Amino acid sequence: MSAPATSPTPTAPAGLPLIGHGLQLAREPLSFIDSLRAHGSVVRIRIGPTPAYVVTDPALTRRVLVTDAAHFAKGGKIIDALRVFFGDGLATIADGDAHLRNRRLMQPMFNKAHIADRGEAMIDQVHALVSAWPDGQPRDVFADMNEVTLAAFLVALFGADLPDHLAGEFIALMPEIMKGTIRQTILPPWATRLPLPAHRAHARRVAQLRTLIDEAIDHRLSRIPHAQAATDDPSPGDAAGCPHAAGREQQAGLFDTLLTAREPLTRQQLQDEAITLLTGAIETTGTTLAWALFEIAGHPDVEQRLRDELDSVCGDRPLRHSDLDQLPYARKVLQETIRKYGPAWLVTRTATRDIDLGGHLIPHGADVVWSPYLHQHDPDVFPDPDVFDPDRWTPQTVSSARGSFLAFGDGRRKCIGENFAWAELQIILATVLRTWPKFERTSVRPPRRQAIVTVKPDNLTMAFSRGH
Numbered sequence: 001m002s003a004p005a006t007s008p009t010p011t012a013p014a015g016l017p018l019i020g021h022g023l024q025l026a027r028e029p030l031s032f033i034d035s036l037r038a039h040g041s042v043v044r045i046r047i048g049p050t051p052a053y054v055v056t057d058p059a060l061t062r063r064v065l066v067t068d069a070a071h072f073a074k075g076g077k078i079i080d081a082l083r084v085f086f087g088d089g090l091a092t093i094a095d096g097d098a099h100l101r102n103r104r105l106m107q108p109m110f111n112k113a114h115i116a117d118r119g120e121a122m123i124d125q126v127h128a129l130v131s132a133w134p135d136g137q138p139r140d141v142f143a144d145m146n147e148v149t150l151a152a153f154l155v156a157l158f159g160a161d162l163p164d165h166l167a168g169e170f171i172a173l174m175p176e177i178m179k180g181t182i183r184q185t186i187l188p189p190w191a192t193r194l195p196l197p198a199h200r201a202h203a204r205r206v207a208q209l210r211t212l213i214d215e216a217i218d219h220r221l222s223r224i225p226h227a228q229a230a231t232d233d234p235s236p237g238d239a240a241g242c243p244h245a246a247g248r249e250q251q252a253g254l255f256d257t258l259l260t261a262r263e264p265l266t267r268q269q270l271q272d273e274a275i276t277l278l279t280g281a282i283e284t285t286g287t288t289l290a291w292a293l294f295e296i297a298g299h300p301d302v303e304q305r306l307r308d309e310l311d312s313v314c315g316d317r318p319l320r321h322s323d324l325d326q327l328p329y330a331r332k333v334l335q336e337t338i339r340k341y342g343p344a345w346l347v348t349r350t351a352t353r354d355i356d357l358g359g360h361l362i363p364h365g366a367d368v369v370w371s372p373y374l375h376q377h378d379p380d381v382f383p384d385p386d387v388f389d390p391d392r393w394t395p396q397t398v399s400s401a402r403g404s405f406l407a408f409g410d411g412r413r414k415c416i417g418e419n420f421a422w423a424e425l426q427i428i429l430a431t432v433l434r435t436w437p438k439f440e441r442t443s444v445r446p447p448r449r450q451a452i453v454t455v456k457p458d459n460l461t462m463a464f465s466r467g468h
């Protein structure tokens with residue numbers, strides 16, 4: 001593993017003296033990152049003066065994320081920028097004991113049984129929102145999908161009896177928080193510290209979000225029997241253990257797991273975790289759904305098969321959570337959407353010492369970049385990678401492409417919300433299809449892919465109608 005590196009690491013062509021490959025990354029990020037595969041299994045790029053090492057071979061990405069993860073710490077500029085506002089939530093906290101402890105505490109929130117407990121409440125919420133869309137009017141599908149995703153997530157996290165005004169305030173605030181967060185991650189670090197009005201507004205909104213989260217936590221604490229109020233000076237007690245197993249109360253929220261943990265978290269830690277979950281959960285899932293609807297609208301055969309599958313499972317009755325496992329074609333459509341669009345396209349690690357990676361020396365402190373998008377567009381694994389083809393997901397491909405389908409990451413920092421994401425994606429897609437017998441794209445030109453934190457559509461409007 002730490003044997004001397006043998007091959008010189010290729011540098012991506014066309015870097016400019018001061019900005020390195022910044023221009024390509026800004027103008028054509030997806031084709032630039034995808035082009036690096038042709039230059040080698042590890043390729044050096046420069047972002048401004050700083051070198052970064054992009055891993056293009058999935059076997060080496062596995063070393064970074066899994067087998068040699070101890071030498072590739074979670075970190076890099078994007079994480080540093082996020083930590084300023086989100087503190088030490090699960091996604092931004094450094095590798096180590098605190099991460100392991102919090103991950104162990106939170107893992108039960110996202111097991112299949114707990115998600116299933118919240119399934120019917122999520123279905124009701126999604127149905128209420130989707131069926132309220134006016135018939136036949138063009139809608140911004142990306143905004144809609146983020147809103148529905150957030151509303152369903154709030155019901156799952158904080159319970160179906162979260163007061164309406166709180167849910168409404170979350171929904172009004174989050175789009176601006178996401179925009180501000182994205183701006184923080186793409187600006188150079190010195191620019192994020194300037195006292196510009198946009199930065200001050202973002203800081204204000206994050207403070208507002210913390211207040212809302214506090215109110216949601218107080219709301220849950222008032223509902224959980226024997227819950228220990230989390231304070232800044234927590235003292236362990238004989239707290240309740242698993243709230244779901246104990247009561248299976250209809251209104252429970254997944255966050256109850258943290259509020260009743262045997263080792264209580266401080267209020268600040270609870271806020272950090274809630275902000276992390278909210279931001280981690282919305283745009284990834286919302287983007288996927290927007291692209292899925294775009295692709296389905298362009299593939300009438302796919303749409304028909306989805307509708308046939310839903311009809312054969314649900315008939316005339318409403319969707320139930322237990323139906324989700326009976327919808328394999330819908331799962332393929334969503335998996336193919338995730339493969340084609342990322343939705344995360346660039347994730348970073350930092351080398352904690354000089355280390356050999358596939359014969360290339362990665363110096364101590366260097367940024368190491370891996371990209372789900374790049375691996376999921378490898379033509380050797382996914383022939384014609386730009387073609388949307390849900391049928392490519394046969395049981396054989398699911399198993400042979402496992403190392404290259406890295407949308408949820410791998411190893412100890414793998415997405416903790418993957419099970420939840422699949423359930424939410426299926427619920428929202430099925431509900432849109434069942435509520436609206438017809439939908440079509442209304443944007444004049446096809447949306448362009450904007451790779452920022454996720455790969456999102458720049459402009460996608462569609463109209464949904466009840467008429468056949």
Ligand code: HEM
Nearest residue numbers: 090091280281284285344407408409413414415416417421
């Ligand atoms: C399509 C949906 C989603 C995708 C593609 C996705 C993707 C990812 C990826 C690639 C990572 C790993 C990042 C790394 O290695 O540094 C990650 C981590 C994470 N995700 Fe997701 N995610 C999705 C949905 C969700 C949802 C619904 C939640 C919350 C319920 C969530 C919460 C998190 C958290 C907390 C982490 C950090 C885990 C850790 O560091 O221990 N994600 N996600």
